[in-house]
Amino acid sequence: MVSFSLMVARPIRRGMRLARLRPIVAALALGVAMLPPCASAQDEKIATTVEQWDRYALGNHRYAVDVAASAPAVQVTIPWRLRDRAIGEHKIIVTDAAGKPVANVLRRHVDQSTATLVFEPTQGAGRYFIYFQPYTQTGSRNYPKLAYQPWQDTATPTWSARIGATSPAKLQALPRAKVAGYEAVDPFDAYTDMERIATPAEIARVLHGAQQAAFLLFGEDRAHPVRMFDQLPQRWAARGPGKPLHLGADRGEFLSFQLGLWTPNRALNDVRIELASLQGANGARIDTSKLHRFALGGTDYQGQPFSQRHDVAQGRIDPLWLGLDIPADAKPGRYRGTAIVSTAAGSARLPIEIDVGVAKIAAHGDDQPQNLTRLHWLDSTLYQDDSVVAPYTPVQVQGDVLSILGRHVRIGADGLPAAIDSEFTPRMTSIGNTPRALLAAPMQLVVEGGGKADVATVTASPKFETLGPARVRWNAASQVGPLQQDVQGELEADGSLHYRIALKATQATTLRDIRLEIPFAADGARYMVGLGRPGDETTDRFDWKWDVQKNQDGAWIGDVNAGLEFRLRDDRYERPLNTNFYHDKPLKMPLSWDNGGKGGICMARTGDRYDVIAFSGPRTMQAGETLHYDIELRITPFKTINPQRHFSQRFFHKYAPLDEITGAGATVVNIHHATPINPWINYPFLEPAKMKAYIDAAHARGMKVKIYNTIRELSDHAPEVPVLESLGSEIISPGKGGGWSWLQEHFDGDYIPAWHVPEIRDAAIINSGASRWNNYYIEGMDWLARNVGIDGLYLDDVAFDRVTMKRVRKALAAHRPDPLIDLHSANQYNDRDGWNSSALLYMEQMPYLDRLWFGEYFDYQKTSPAYWLTEISGIPYGLMGEMLQDGGNPWRGMVFGMTNRMPWTGGDPRRLWKAWDAFGIDQAEMIGWWAPDAPVKTGRKDVLATVYQRQGRAMIAIASWAPQATSVPLQIDWKALGIDPAKATITAAAIAGFQPARTFKRDEAIPLEPGKGWLLVVQ
Structure with missing residues (x-):
């Protein structure tokens, strides 16, 4: 044979x-x-x-x-x-x-x-x-x-x-x-040749020659990534273990390579890697002190260095990927060294020879991702700082009051918020100076022992530390009955409050409850989203319990210009998967709050308070036992809305010739994946010349270009995929495998198959969303903004957190004027996604977004105005948006400043765009129906009117939620409009598919069909 x-x-x-x-x-x-x-x-x-x-x-x-x-x-x-x-x-x-x-x-x-x-x-x-x-x-x-x-x-x-x-x-x-x-x-x-197995006879020969070895070590270059983790490749069997690894690199290049460790006879614990300085001729040397040992640790996505024990199961082949920066001033020639891999069972040595060429490469070779030169991006800390991101302002500390853009927080002696207020005006287009209180009384964490609630005795009052312009930290300590309470709080410039609260038992104790009490001011607790409730008005009573089948750990409660999101977590929290994959990695129930199913939340309206009580129920704590009652809070709105900017930026969501896009009246184009300039999902680096040419041509026409790129899943065409697979479940989420043939034939099976594009055979796998791949993502955004000129991102559901989103914003702002980020989400309120609200799921990213597109499977016909406001529009959070499913509802959309997006089917916004331009909507102030001083009202909760006001004229959007045909007289404050009623005209211009031309008398009732409305001009 x-x-x-x-x-x-x-x-x-x-x-x-x-x-x-x-x-x-x-x-x-x-x-x-x-x-x-x-x-x-x-x-x-x-x-x-x-x-x-x-x-x-x-x-x-x-x-x-x-x-x-x-x-x-x-x-x-x-x-x-x-x-x-x-x-x-x-x-x-x-x-x-x-x-x-x-x-x-x-x-x-x-x-x-x-x-x-x-x-x-x-x-x-x-x-x-x-x-x-x-x-x-x-x-x-x-x-x-x-x-x-x-x-x-x-x-x-x-x-x-x-x-x-x-x-x-x-x-x-x-x-x-x-x-x-x-x-x-x-x-x-x-x-590949790394996927051709050695025969049993060849394996026997390799093992016979290394009978005493605890493990076998094979060197391998970056061009031959290990693809099999439990079968020996013929390439290694032919070469044998311990043979010198010959590598080549340019000066200035980041050189990646592998030490392939095979453990045929035993498991290995605590693998360690050393590489002494590489020695060249005439005393030349390459320093290896900053060697990247990717499997043993690095820098996490929050910028913290970490190390991890690395064990290898018996029979496994473990490619230990390493990375080394070759100095730009290295002398050309051959450098020699020895890699040592050691474990408790023994060690092995592998000679390494690197031929450094004369050529000098720029930027570590980052422009050539196929050479795996970008692996150093995994440990990047780029934009991991506490600088302020526009439009936010530095956190100001005045005694116990912390001030940020439009909001103030007073910290109590126990470290928790004693008061929170907002100065955003009800119109949401400006910030005033009349505070609106969110709380009726201070928040408190209550410990209830033998029949009574213990009051915290403060042992260390808050001490504030400014970590940077955008972040302030404080610590406080209290004794609460038998428990020692340590509070670490942080406030960021965008309105995010982070609490890490440790409760330690000083003695064995039995407790009836540990609970958080949030006493909202009743007049501001108008709407609610979360805890299994779609966006709506708050109810007088609401009860909820923890359930791992549901991606629910908090809610948002508030009004348009003042609200608060709260999330209940512990020190074990990991961001669950989302968008069809929640049950593959569901929420870890917080041991403190959930307490084995005893915990939950109850809400009740009493007088001028709307109390939210998060209880955890009875438990016994041993002396020295510590529970973590962590809390995430976000104070909304994050910023004002900007209708003028919103209406002047018109989106074309499809790759198309630029003349077609400009001819449609669009000013911003979103480039999806599976297109000639961005073919591979979430890996937009393999057609940079084409992408740059397209973007340059768009810029010459005064247009902006944004690309599809997120972390939720990754194309199988990404050159780094074998490296990521070697890191176990750190980056690639574990699963049952399956999916498209390439995944089944080239992966070892521990993955979740994701989106597949059959036309180009692009198959994706699900990423964890909280890993070092986030660092790579940030470096990639910086590279694209700097070298290709992208103006922003189109995000189609995201798996990463606010830390990464903030870094994305900084990366784009560092290189592009007025960058844009818009987020699309399919409705997450379903079993696959754990009955979560898209608005709540992505609220932590909203401070750094410019627009929402919510989205597929949203119901625009049978949902209430409160649902539209809180779940779809983004307005209570400082954003505006657009509609998608079946073209949305154009009449209702206009009372929120929303249309659908070109060139998606179900509705063509160009007719409305022309009506906007005829009126000059981008020069008008938007006064929504939710504002108490709105100059046009209908007197009904199911027929709403929003005014777009200019000097001497106004456009009034009216929409009906009434179940049957109706008519309403408009209640117009002519003085507020600045229009003489005696001379006023009310007209509806003909807009195909929207309304016929018509003129109304000043006091005439406006007829409305169910689910429809009008766009009137008063002047």
């Missing part, structure tokens, strides 16, 4: 689209010699065929074999060395050169190493193809489910008898077809 090796010709750039690959594919196919079975073990090449066969019917892989002469049957042995452990169960298809299947196929032997087949050469002498791993697809096109087809015996009894199928001697005597070569449907799907 002949042994073959596979040398894979990788595409020049992994991000190339299939259409662009075809000329390269053709060249590869024509230039590859189809090899006879006696070929050298190092000579077999990948031949990516010119024709693109039907992968759905035949699979992604095949071998070409040549039959020399006609015969009833021929035999062929294929040295495929497959990583697929179940290959013996899978279907194998033989076809002739024209693609016609051969029915008479006999499997003599099939295992991972080889397959020996007998088949009937139906077309006589010539080329035949042997396809393996064909699959059947079910599920949706974007979330496919693939099953590999089982083997079926299609050989006829007559043919089997004719060739002596039951006689091994007769089969052995059959003429042999020659293996010409392995072919993949395209280069990206091809198995």
Whole structure:
């Protein structure tokens, strides 16, 4: 039996689209010699065929074999060395050169190493193809489910008898077809040489030569990332362990490489890595003190250094990825050193040689992601600071009062908020100087022991520390009955309050309850979102309990110009997955608040208070036991709304020729993934020249360009994917695998399959959203803004937190004037997403957003004005938005300043845009129906009017939520409008699909159909 090796010709750039690959594919196919079975073990090449066969019917892989002469049957042995452990169960298809299947196929032997087949050469002498791993697809096109087809015996009894199928001697005597070569449907799907397994005999030889070793160590360069974590590649078996690793790098380059650790006989604990200085000629050296040991730690997404114990299970192959900056002033030449990997079971040494070239590369080689030069981004702290982000102002400390943009917080002696107020005006377009109190009394954490509530005795009053212009911290300590209460609080310039509260038992004690009391001022507790309630007006009584099936740990309560979000957590909190994947990584129930299902929240209105009480119920604490009652608070609004800016920026949400976009009247274009300049989901780095050319042309037309890029999932085309997979569940969320064929064939199975684009075969995996990939993301945003000129981001549901969002904002603002970030969300209020509110899910990111697009599956027809206000519009949080599902409701949308977005179906906003321009809406002040001083009212809660006021004229948007046709007289404050009623006209311009032309008398009732309205101009 002949042994073959596979040398894979990788595409020049992994991000190339299939259409662009075809000329390269053709060249590869024509230039590859189809090899006879006696070929050298190092000579077999990948031949990516010119024709693109039907992968759905035949699979992604095949071998070409040549039959020399006609015969009833021929035999062929294929040295495929497959990583697929179940290959013996899978279907194998033989076809002739024209693609016609051969029915008479006999499997003599099939295992991972080889397959020996007998088949009937139906077309006589010539080329035949042997396809393996064909699959059947079910599920949706974007979330496919693939099953590999089982083997079926299609050989006829007559043919089997004719060739002596039951006689091994007769089969052995059959003429042999020659293996010409392995072919993949395209280069990206091809198995690499790191995915060709060593045979059992080769493995035995490796182990025989290292019987005393605790583990075996193999060096590997970045061009050959480890792809199998429990099977030895033939490449390593042929080379053997401990051989010198030869690397090459340019001066100034970030060089990444692997130390492959194999533990065939035992588990390893606490792996450590050392690399002494690399020595060159004439005393030259490369300092290795800042070696990146990615598996052993680094810098987390919050900017904190961390180290972690690294263990390796028995039988695993563990690629320990390392990274080293080659100094820009390094002397060219060869540098030598030794890597030492040590564990409690023993150690191993590996010589390393690096040839440093004469060339000098810029920016660590970051412009060449295919070389894995960007791995140092994983440990980046870029924009991890406490500088102020516009429009926010530095946190001011005056005694116990902390002041930020439009809001004030007075800290009580126990460290908790004693008072919170807002100076945002009800119109939400400005900040006044009349504070509105959110609280009726101080917040307090109450400990209830033997029948009474203990009052905190302060032992250390708050001491304030300014960490930077945008953040202030304080600590306070109290004794609450038998518990010691330590409070660490922080306020940030955007209105986020973070509390880390530790309650430690000084003695064994039994408690009836530990609870947080938030006494909202009743007049401000008008609306509520969260805890399983869609946005609506608050109720007089509401009760809620913890439930892991629901992504719920808090709520927002307030009014348009004054509100407070609260979240209840502990020191174990991890951000759950979202957008269809909540149940794959649900909320960790906080041990303190949940207390084994005893905790919950009750709300009640009493007089001038609206009390929110988060209780945790009875429990026993041992002496020295500590519970963490952490609280996240956010004071809204975060900023004023800016209708003028909102109406002047009109979005075109599709990649299209720029002349088409400008012709539609749009000023901002969002570039989705799966487009020529941004093909791969959440990896927008592989077509930078195309992207820059498009953006430059848009800028020349006065337009802005934003791109789709988030962390929620990652394309399989990202060059760093093998590195991320090697880090376990830190970055790639663990799961049951499955999904698109590339994932099943090239991953080890511990992942969650995500979005798939069949046209370009882009398959994504789910990321954790709270990992070092966030650091990479920030560096990527900075790189794109600096080198490509993107004006902002379009975020389609996000998995990352406010820390990352704040860094994104800083990265864009550092390089682009007036950057824009808009967030789209599908309605998260469903079982898959844990019955969460999109507004609440993303409230922590809202301080750094410019616009919302909420979104698919939102109901614009059967929901209340309160729902629109709190769940969709963004206005109580300082944002404005747009509609999506079925085009939204244009009449109701206008009372919130919302339209749908070009060129999505269901509604065309261009007619409304023209009406805006005719009026000059971008020069008007928006006075919403929610403002007490709105100059136009209807006198009804189910018919609302919003005014857009200019000098001497006003546009009035009216919309009905009444269940039947109705009419309302307008209550107009003519003086406030600045219009003489005796001379006033009220007209409705004709807007196709929206309203007919009509003139109304000054006192005439306005007729309204259910769910519709008017756009009137008064002047």
